[in-house]
């Protein structure tokens with residue numbers, strides 16, 4: 509019997525755990541270690557943040573699902589990996605701290621034959637002074653954050669209804685933050701709610717971003733086919749912002765936030781301030797802080813993890829200038845080069861470099877988006893890692909025949925821009941591949957047959973359908989495995 513331990517029950521880890529158990533059955537043990545008792549479908553947090561969905565609609569308890577499927581679940585936070593065991597016990601194991609109320613303060617450990625690190629990102633609010641729910645800005649990164657955002661947004665909406673002007677600042681809260689798509693989606697939804705209440709005249713909505721130009725989305729922008737024409741994501745995104753009455757500030761690295769005031773630097777090295785009444789700014793991401801120790805107890809964290817805290821996998825991490833970046837730098841099996849029985853899926857793996865061109869301001873501040881870490885690649889990498897482990901166990905080999913590089917993978921992104929069965933809106937976009945490849949696609953870097961975009965009501969219906977479909981799948985309801993990642 510083999511033991512597979514999965515750290516994290518998010519999109520990547522939960523996908524991996526369900527597939528592993530489904531394909532390996534009772535003969536092997538699948539164990540999940542994750543700190544929260546609930547699964548959350550994060551993409552729908554946007555709708556919690558505008559009061560169109562409740563926290564209950566985007567989350568459900570994990571324990572009954574894992575009990576039904578025969579997966580062992582520890583509600584706990586992994587703290588350290590011991591890939592060689594210890595001097596007393598040579599079996600690899602993970603140390604953790606329980607997080608459930610009944611076991612608070614208790615620690616535990618679980619041995620493994622294969623380990624999947626799918627711990628996602630640490631929301632690094634601390635990297636920007638004053639940022640986040642404990643500071644002066646809102647967040648929609650978790651459903652409790654999104655619930656608070658909706659409470660605070662209502663205060664502004666009520667003030668506007670009474671005739672008071674309000675300024676909304678939405679975008680990235682760190683000079684190298686990623687997830688522009690999320691903030692963009694929230695900005696459009698806030699604008700939609702304001703417009704629905706006919707309060708446009710009382711609102712100034714500002715999109716603030718570390719992108720060099722609107723529509724970069726951390727993937728260096730793209731050329732897309734829209735209505736038969738080729739257009740840039742810059743034109744696509746700018747026209748959507750203009751239509752929603754949103755002003756934009758680009759090339760901006762937010763460096764500090766105070767009550768109602770954001771300080772930012774632009775690429776020209778100038779410092780600026782922007783007042784706001786309501787702000788939702790995405791923090792930078794870091795690894796979750798897992799440590800690693802070898803058999804003699806020596807700290808080998810720096811050997812296994814990149815300085816960002818994300819786990820090093822089969823990528824080419826050689827530092828090269830932008831002009832020399834290649835799609836071949838990107839990983840495809842997500843296997844640790846140091847310990848072949850350890851994998852990292854979803855956001856937890858370290859990318860070799862950003863996709864957007866790195867830029868530095870005149871004062872030396874790096875201001876550019878780091879690579880986007882979206883849901884579809886997270887699910888796909890969770891699946892690929894699970895399939896390789898299954899293959900190894902069933903066929904008793906050490907190969908990784910299943911591969912999925914972000915330079916070979918497409919991504920679909922539906923940016924909701926208004927909720928409602930009849931008047932909802934969404935900008936649907938697909939890009940292939942995520943990482944542009946000018947060798948294979950010399951003209952545009954991507955295949956324009958699969959890199960398309962279109963705004964409309966249909967996109968909203970698809971996004972809503974995906975919400976129910978992915979929650980159905982995550983609950984492991986009958987035939988869940990037929991629903992793709």
Ligand SMILES: Cc1cc2nc3c(=O)[nH]c(=O)nc-3n(C[C@H](O)[C@H](O)[C@H](O)COP(=O)(O)OP(=O)(O)OC[C@H]3O[C@@H](n4cnc5c(N)ncnc54)[C@H](O)[C@@H]3O)c2cc1C
Pocket residue numbers: 515516517518519520521541542543544550551552553554584585586587626627628629648649650690796798853854855856881882883884886920921922
């Ligand atoms: C508001 C919002 C909207 C989004 N919308 C979209 C969208 O429309 N489309 C899209 O493709 N992507 C979207 N994304 C991105 C998408 O949510 C992420 O790509 C995806 O959640 C990443 O999956 P993951 O499993 O790597 O990480 P996560 O989903 O963050 O899961 C990480 C898991 O690890 C657990 N964990 C953390 N630390 C530890 C530890 N020490 N030990 C054990 N477990 C740990 C966490 O509790 C969690 O269960 C959105 C993101 C946000 C914030």
